[in-house]
Amino acid sequence: MDCDRTKLTMQLKKCLLSFALLVAFIVGGCTSNGTATETSTPASVTETTSVPTEVSSPQMKDLPVLEGKATVVMTVNGAPITIEVDGxxxxxTAGNFVDLVQRGVYDGLVFHRVVRTPEPFVVQGGDPQSKDPKVPPQLLGTSGFKDPKTGRERTIPLEIKPEGAxxxxYSQTFESEGVSSPPQLRHTRGAVAMARSQSPDSASSQFYFTLTDxxxxxxxxxxxxxxxxxxxxVDxxxxxxRIETAKVTQGAENLRNGGK
Incomplete structure (x- = not known):
């Protein structure tokens, strides 16, 4: 009986920790007013190919798309981190990241959020305002990439492919849509993913490395x-x-709708 209680207590603590980390994580991806200010809300992709060449939102059609894979090498503290980006x-999501790398957006940006205790979690960066040393640390994590063409923050739809699909x-979590299968790309140690606010379509430039599964x-x-x-x-x-440099070393030709 005592053994069962101990196991139940340990499981409860683990669930509470996961919930606390998730809440903190959502807050860490907010924009300047705590929510996404610019969103795109396409419900689905009309093509059956893996690359969404025809979509329901004109804004989504204009976003960068990576057709295939690319390699990005990010230098931090004088050492390289090699990332395989899966378009x-x-x-x-991959096209947005590669486009921002090619624009030099990530060069000089700070990792403003590192969570290793009480358990390893994430290393998060990509807030463009972190390039300015005069910006107070408490404001970091509240902005995204401002597209020079529109003068507004560019956001991308939540994009998660179910395994086997x-x-x-687009624009929906698996839970909200009742999807029971796991995603094709999972949060295993070393995954690279987009941070966002509570709105599914609020990711912009902030990303994170996972320190564990x-x-x-x-x-x-x-x-x-x-x-x-x-x-x-990363560890x-x-x-x-700071990110000293981020460069696309392979696969740049797979990007379309990119810009400078």
Missing amino acids: TNAPI KTPL LAFLDGSYAVFGYVTNGMDV KIQQGD
Whole structure:
């Protein structure tokens, strides 16, 4: 009986910890007013191919798309982190990231959020205002990439492909749509995914590395790639460390709708 109680207590503590981390994670992805200010809300992709060439929203059609895969090398503290970006399974999310890398958006940005205790969680960065050392640390994590063409923050739809599906699910979490299968791209250690606010379509430029397997985030946040080399570098990142450079070393030709 005591053994059963101990097991139940441990399970409850684990659930509470996961919930607390999730709540903190959602808050960490907010825009300046705490919610997404610009969203796109396409319900689905009309094509049955993995690349959404025809979609229900004109705004979504204009977003960068990665057709296939690309390799990004990010340098932090003088050491490289190699990321395989998967446009086959997350074409818009991967395209957005590769486009921002090519624009030089990530160069000089700070990792403003690092959570390793009480358990390993994430290393998060990508807030454009973190390039300015005069911006107070408490404001970091509240902005995204401002598209020079529109003068507004560019956001992308939540994009998660169920395992075995032909196309991703857009603008909906698996829970809200009753999807029971796991995602094709999961939150295993070394996953790279987009941070967002409570609105599904609020991701912009902020991303995170997972420091351990985080299955409870699967189906709610969009993974778009994995660290293939340099996870030891990620493990050493501290809050306040900067991305020195981020470069596309392979697959740049797979990007369409990109810009400078």
